[in-house]
Amino acid sequence: MKNGGLVVDCLGAVGDHAVHEEAIRKADVLIEALGYFRKFHGRFTVIKLGGSVMEEPEALRALLVDIVFMQTVGMRPVVVHGGGKAITLAMEQAGLQARFVQGRRYTDEATLGIVARVLAEEINVDIVRHITKYGGRAAGLHHKTTQCLFGRRLTLPDGNGADVDLGRVGEVTEVEVSLIENLCFAGVVPVLPSLAEGEDELLLNVNADTAAAAVAVALKAEKLVFLTDTPGILKDRTEPQSLIRSLTPVECRDLIAQGIIDKGMIPKVEASLDSLRDGVRKTHIIDGRLRHSLLLEMYTDKGIGTEIVLQENANGSSRGISARH
Numbered sequence: 001m002k003n004g005g006l007v008v009d010c011l012g013a014v015g016d017h018a019v020h021e022e023a024i025r026k027a028d029v030l031i032e033a034l035g036y037f038r039k040f041h042g043r044f045t046v047i048k049l050g051g052s053v054m055e056e057p058e059a060l061r062a063l064l065v066d067i068v069f070m071q072t073v074g075m076r077p078v079v080v081h082g083g084g085k086a087i088t089l090a091m092e093q094a095g096l097q098a099r100f101v102q103g104r105r106y107t108d109e110a111t112l113g114i115v116a117r118v119l120a121e122e123i124n125v126d127i128v129r130h131i132t133k134y135g136g137r138a139a140g141l142h143h144k145t146t147q148c149l150f151g152r153r154l155t156l157p158d159g160n161g162a163d164v165d166l167g168r169v170g171e172v173t174e175v176e177v178s179l180i181e182n183l184c185f186a187g188v189v190p191v192l193p194s195l196a197e198g199e200d201e202l203l204l205n206v207n208a209d210t211a212a213a214a215v216a217v218a219l220k221a222e223k224l225v226f227l228t229d230t231p232g233i234l235k236d237r238t239e240p241q242s243l244i245r246s247l248t249p250v251e252c253r254d255l256i257a258q259g260i261i262d263k264g265m266i267p268k269v270e271a272s273l274d275s276l277r278d279g280v281r282k283t284h285i286i287d288g289r290l291r292h293s294l295l296l297e298m299y300t301d302k303g304i305g306t307e308i309v310l311q312e313n314a315n316g317s318s319r320g321i322s323a324r325h
């Protein structure tokens with residue numbers, strides 16, 4: 001075919017039987033995708049980028065190209081990112097040993113300085129720069145620009161009735177929704193690191209899965225998508241073929257109780273369940289290392305990762321995340 005364009009491929013195939021079938025298949029895919037674009041046009045999709053995906057520059061590049069595409073066709077993507085691996089590396093370089101308490105990084109003052117620098121001044125700047133490079137527009141939203149996530153210190157019980165000391169670890173209680181929405185309306189992709197401003201106006205280190213869920217709830221997002229380094233939720237972690245395509249909250253809790261959903265997958269699933277309870281329509285856990293995984297999961301019927309959906313419509317209680325307008 002003379003021209004690589006999909007529509008041109010489809011039209012150019014008329015009369016050429018050798019390529020006709022392939023062109024019809026491509027046209028079917030295009031039409032299916034257009035149906036999804038129309039359905040979700042103008043709705044917010046929150047995309048959580050995990051540190052494991054961002055470790056792979058080629059995968060990150062392809063993902064950001066997909067995000068630019070989504071923004072171009074009016075899907076309103078909002079990016080929330082972590083960067084756990086890069087933070088641990090930076091701590092090691094500074095002679096600090098990372099310590100995790102119930103899955104959260106113990107965050108003293110020195111650690112917080114590194115977390116803030118790595119997330120806001122390195123990873124966030126890099127994501128924004130790349131989106132711009134691939135033809136999109138993006139704005140980094142954090143304490144060095146405009147802070148949009150506000151929160152309080154997270155308290156977790158230690159099993160003896162006392163609170164675990166996590167240092168400056170927080171949870172998001174308030175999201176500056178108007179600015180995020182207005183940027184989306186203007187065709188700009190908001191990019192937020194998982195840092196919140198506490199009641200004392202100092203920063204808090206927030207787990208990026210829970211930060212993404214808080215943003216999705218506040219925006220009343222259609223979808224919350226976690227991009228990570230596994231095909232989705234697997235029945236057997238050593239066996240990619242054991243991918244579970246669709247789960248309900250009851251099934252998720254069962255898999256957590258059985259230890260099948262474990263470690264870094266637990267905060268993703270818990271954040272999914274919280275956001276579904278609070279009005280997000282669907283969450284997805286997908287492999288960010290696969291080219292176009294984002295588009296394939298969201299805009300095809302079969303998808304390629306795991307989706308988590310409520311069996312019934314969400315009408316549950318609020319987590320108390322309020323939207324600032």
Ligand SMILES: Nc1ncnc2c1ncn2[C@@H]1O[C@H](COP(=O)(O)OP(=O)(O)O)[C@@H](O)[C@H]1O
Nearest residue numbers: 050051052228230232233234260261262264265
């Ligand atoms: N049932 C499961 N299916 C797939 N991955 C799982 C499962 N249970 C635990 N995991 C682990 O969760 C990890 C993803 O979480 P994490 O490393 O925190 O990613 P990210 O940096 O993207 O947030 C996977 O690499 C895998 O080791």
Ligand SMILES: CC(=O)N[C@@H](CCC(=O)OP(=O)(O)O)C(=O)O
Nearest residue numbers: 051082083084104105206207208
């Ligand atoms: C409190 C807490 O643990 N915060 C996380 C924030 C980054 C994060 O969650 O990054 P990933 O998405 O790559 O895991 C941390 O310091 O690692």
